[in-house]
Amino acid sequence: MFIAIIVLLLSLILFRFEYSQVKKLKSKKDKWTLLVGFVIGLYCAISLPLDLPVPHMNRVMDQLVGPIAKPIATMLQSFRIK
Amino acid sequence: MSEKVRISGAQFAILVIMNVLGTAIIIVPSIAASFGQQNGWFSVLLATLFGIGLVFLYYLIDNNHPNKNLYEQLEDLFGKWIGKFLSVLFIVFFFEIAIGNLRVMGDFIITQILVNTPIEVIMLLAVITCLIAVRMGIEVISRTAEIFFPYTVIAIILLITLVLPESEITHIQPVLQNNIAATLAGVIPLLGYPFLELVVMLAIMKHVNKQKAGRGFLVGMTIGGLLLTVVTLMCLVVLGSDITARNVYPTYVLGKKISVADFLDRIEILVAIIWFFTIFFKITISFYVVAIGVSHTLNLKNYKTTTIPLAYVIMVFGFFASPNIISTRIFLSSTWIPVSLIFGLVIPIVMLVVGFVKKKI
Amino acid sequence: MSRFKIFNTLKDNKETVDKISDDNNKSLHKDISKNISEVKQMLGNSFDIVTREIKIGETNSIEAVVIYTDGLVDKDLVHNYVLETLMIDVRKAESEKKINSDQELYNFIKNSTLTTVELKEIDIFPDLYHHLLSGDTIVLLNGFPKGFAVGSRGWEDRGVQEPSSQQVVRGPKDAFTETLRTNTALIRRRIKDPNLWIETQKIGKKTQTDVAIAYINGLVTEDIVLEVKQRLNKIDIDSILESGYIEELIQDEAYTPFPTMYNSERPDSISAGLLEGRVAILVDGTPFVLLVPALFIDFFQSSEDYYQRSDIGSLIRLLRFFAFFLALLTPSAYIALTTFHQEMIPTTLLTSIAAQREGVPFPAFIEALIMEITFEILREAGVRLPRAVGSAISIVGALVLGQAAVEAGIVSATMVIVVSLTAISSFVSPTYNMAISVRMLRFGFMILAATFGLYGIILGLILMVLHLTGLRSFGIPYLSPMAPLAVGEQKDALIRAPLWMQTRRPKLISQKDKIREKTEKPKPTRQ
Known part of the structure; x- marks a missing residue:
């Protein structure tokens, strides 16, 4: 919890710095991307200390391409040394 | 949007070498030896030849649209919306490369070098460094690579020459007699990791001169692949195929064999740390390409807008990417093969064909 | 009211x-x-x-x-x-x-x-x-x-004396003075070319200081001269008392520990710079003349490199780069090795270090910090001290802080060696301002080493090189000719090739009048 608060505070400082930079671009899209990006980033950042769910990319990929990957893996497995 | 800068052919070649070697240099010998056993080096050599073939494919694609990066080409070839969809898929692919390598690097450092340090901190530091590099732009990244490249090569050559006295040629004999099928099968996981990952270079190839890009890519791929082959060969010759296959980081074990005049015994950390340069540049390039991809897809004014949020995401997704190095290895020799084939080979071939058809019409 | x-x-x-x-x-x-x-x-x-x-x-x-x-x-x-x-x-x-x-x-x-x-x-x-x-x-x-x-100007001035900051064994012994006219004369005496142009302007609303820019027309890139003039014109300040003011107000990147402008009080260094197509900025009232653009390697070169034989010049240059890294990394490497990677130290050495450190109450990082800060204080005191008390400081430094600290068990003898090595190495730098940046960065590396060992040092090095490659001095990449690599320029970078090999001017700084000489390799005319 304590770590999460520190992370949040540091991120806010970082956001202030970055927002002042993005402001100079004078592009609404950039501002919104930064805002949304920071919300996602902050969720990720506090998910570590607070144990919030975050997709495990390798598992997601396993499930997506599983049907193709399975036969290749078993084929390769037969060649491996035991 | 991507920047308007130029990088030289030599710098591009160095980036290619860094991308071939990064993290692969510490794991590939083990993967190769687990299939071809004493012929594992031949698998790496064959994979290198395949990689050199890939260079021609990528070169032809780049040649069709010399001043466009990967994302711009996709939109040109497939129209705005399909192009954007494919761009997003590619971004996820590159993102996976970045977080996968970050995790491998973290696992390596906490198991071998800084045993009591939490992996989060190690990865965080690496991500911050990469973030700073990405924000400085591709020009600075490639120049920095130019500075560090000689030391990387010196470290590898030093490693090879210093363990040479320990080698026993019987370890790889009989040469190419047994296990031919397994040796050929061993090529398949090596294609996906690292050679097909080189599709990442298509996204920065537009910063290089047209002719120099092809030559740089070719030279880089050849040198990188050969270095990988030689390192695998040394692992096999010094350690034997069994130890090489059963160790997760055989190259690091190889480093432990270094002994200079019975005085400098355990300088493997120095060697390992210098490999960190290659890993760093691999992560940085993937990170950079993801950043310009996102900003291109969203039509942002400056790619730097996305870098800080992306750093958070890469850090945390990298942490959750895989629980340990063993599961990463299983991932690399199963799921990663079709994924990298789709992005590194199938889509580029489709791009090339569509490009030719469009030109004919 | x-x-x-x-x-x-x-x-x-x-x-x-x-x-x-x-x-x-x-x-x-x-x-x-x-x-x-x-x-x-x-x-x-x-x-x-x-x-x-x-x-x-x-x-x-x-x-x-x-x-x-x-x-x-x-x-x-x-x-x-x-x-x-x-x-x-x-x-x-x-x-x-x-x-x-x-x-x-x-x-x-x-x-x-x-x-x-x-x-x-x-x-x-x-x-x-x-x-x-x-x-x-x-x-x-x-x-x-x-x-x-x-016109009756004539005031007391110091006269041309020996340089106090950049001394050489062989080479001219005159240095710039506080008078602008004398300084321009010292340059003119070396370069009798009509193309040596000197333009002056007044900067400083109250001080009305004369600031001159000198360059060799036809050698220099006009863009650089124009850039210098524009930056000088942007200065709006009441006083200019030293060329450091100008440097701080017109440098490319404000937030950097590295100097992006070269300064020297040696007329021969400045003249050599002008002959390479650089622009000199002379300020009335100070013997320190600025030279732009300045590259990273310039701060490792001394004019004496060119006056001695080329082989020894090259070796000494390599030695300076080596000393640069020693000064930067010795304490941090010591900390990293003793706290994280003891296995890298040869066993006999490790036992003797361990025996020495037995009575020392502090961890290696604190020990190093104490000694480094003490040394910095000692050094600063030595610079500001009246000459007469100078020997007192060296006695205090050598005996009290060195020997007594070890005997009292506050620091280990190895640490004293490490700090002395760092100190000596940092004095090797031929330019004072590069030595200063090393002094600052050293502490950063020590902190990184204390927390992450060699991994921290490597990350620190990557960050430093990233910063250096991002720097520019008046449009010229700071780390050139190393990054971007220019193979032809290597003759006068890390090493100093013989003069008869350096037929071309450094092309990074100026593209004009490229041929510098046509002398052939010297040999007897009659065989």
């Missing part, structure tokens, strides 16, 4: 401001006494302003005044060529009936009397003040709203 008072003072202030801005182009009065009183009022009756009222001529004499600033003028010159001629020569001429009217007298004084090289007519007060305070002598005649500024 008080409110009104404030109001009034504000109003008064505004009036004075208006008055001053009116004064900007105020012309001289016809009446000489009015002029004198105005000058005296403006300069606050300062005692070093000397006014000497005289009468010129006998029959139709005219009142005149000679004003100068005591200490800034050559007094002999004022006596012999201003006062004497005005008071005596004019009378002679008058007796010969050459002068009939005041106007003729004025012309006579202008053309035939004031026998000095520099003479300027002035008719407005700002000009008068400027010349007066620069050391010229002002001559005003009654009845004329104009006068003369006679």
Whole structure:
């Protein structure tokens, strides 16, 4: 919890710095991307200390391409040394 | 949007070498030896030849649209919306490369070098460094690579020459007699990791001169692949195929064999740390390409807008990417093969064909 | 009531401001006494302003005044060529009936009397003040709203002495001084090329400091000269007291520990820079001349490299780079090895280090920090100290802090060796400002090493190189010719190739007049 608060505070400082930079671009899209990006980033950042769910990319990929990957893996497995 | 800068052919070649070697240099010998056993080096050599073939494919694609990066080409070839969809898929692919390598690097450092340090901190530091590099732009990244490249090569050559006295040629004999099928099968996981990952270079190839890009890519791929082959060969010759296959980081074990005049015994950390340069540049390039991809897809004014949020995401997704190095290895020799084939080979071939058809019409 | 008072003072202030801005182009009065009183009022009756009222001529004499600033003028010159001629020569001429009217007298004084090289007519007060305070002598005649500024500058200066900061064994021993004219002369004496152009301008609203930029036309890239001029013109400051002011105000990147402008008090270094197509910025009042653009490698080169044989020059250059890394990384490497990677230290050495460290209560990082900070204090004290007490400091440093600290068990002997090695290495740097940046960065590396061992050091190195490659000095990449790599430029970078090999000028800085020499490899003419 304590770590999460520190992370949040540091991120806010970082956001202030970055927002002042993005402001100079004078592009609404950039501002919104930064805002949304920071919300996602902050969720990720506090998910570590607070144990919030975050997709495990390798598992997601396993499930997506599983049907193709399975036969290749078993084929390769037969060649491996035991 | 991507920047308007130029990088030289030599710098591009160095980036290619860094991308071939990064993290692969510490794991590939083990993967190769687990299939071809004493012929594992031949698998790496064959994979290198395949990689050199890939260079021609990528070169032809780049040649069709010399001043466009990967994302711009996709939109040109497939129209705005399909192009954007494919761009997003590619971004996820590159993102996976970045977080996968970050995790491998973290696992390596906490198991071998800084045993009591939490992996989060190690990865965080690496991500911050990469973030700073990405924000400085591709020009600075490639120049920095130019500075560090000689030391990387010196470290590898030093490693090879210093363990040479320990080698026993019987370890790889009989040469190419047994296990031919397994040796050929061993090529398949090596294609996906690292050679097909080189599709990442298509996204920065537009910063290089047209002719120099092809030559740089070719030279880089050849040198990188050969270095990988030689390192695998040394692992096999010094350690034997069994130890090489059963160790997760055989190259690091190889480093432990270094002994200079019975005085400098355990300088493997120095060697390992210098490999960190290659890993760093691999992560940085993937990170950079993801950043310009996102900003291109969203039509942002400056790619730097996305870098800080992306750093958070890469850090945390990298942490959750895989629980340990063993599961990463299983991932690399199963799921990663079709994924990298789709992005590194199938889509580029489709791009090339569509490009030719469009030109004919 | 008080409110009104404030109001009034504000109003008064505004009036004075208006008055001053009116004064900007105020012309001289016809009446000489009015002029004198105005000058005296403006300069606050300062005692070093000397006014000497005289009468010129006998029959139709005219009142005149000679004003100068005591200490800034050559007094002999004022006596012999201003006062004497005005008071005596004019009378002679008058007796010969050459002068009939005041106007003729004025012309006579202008053309035939004031026998000095520099003479300027002035008719407005700002000009008068400027010349007066620069050391010229002002001559005003009654009845004329104009006068003369006679060039009589001559003040006490240090004279050309040996350089105190960049000493050489072989090579010229003269150094720049505080006088701009002397400095430009020192450069001109070395480069007798008509294309050596020197342009001056005044910077500093109060100090009115002369700042000169020198370059060799035809060698230099015009863009760089233009860029220097534009950056200088952007300066809006009241005072320039040293070239450091200029450096800080026109450098490319404000937030960097590394110097992006070269400075030297050696005329030969500056001349060599000019001959490579660089631009020198000379500031009146300081012997330190700036040279732009400056690359990272320039700070590792000494002019002596070119005066000694090329092999030894090359080796010494490599030694300097090695010393740079030693000064940067020795303490951090020691910390990393002793805290994280003990297995890398050879066993015999490790046991002796461990035995020494047995009685030391601090972790290696604190130990190193104590010694490094002590050393920095010692060094700073040594620089500011009067010479007479200098030996006391070295005794304190060597005996008390070195030996006694080890014997008391506060630090280990190895640590003392590490710190001394760092110190000696940082003195190798031929330029002071690069040594300073190393001093600062060293502490950062120590912190990284204490927390993450070699991994931290490597990350620190990557960050440092990233920063260096991102830097530019007047458009030239700071790390060139290493990154971007220029193979042809390596002859004068890490090593110093023999002169007969360096046929071309460094092409990064200037693309013009590329051929520097055509001398062939020396050999006897008769075999």
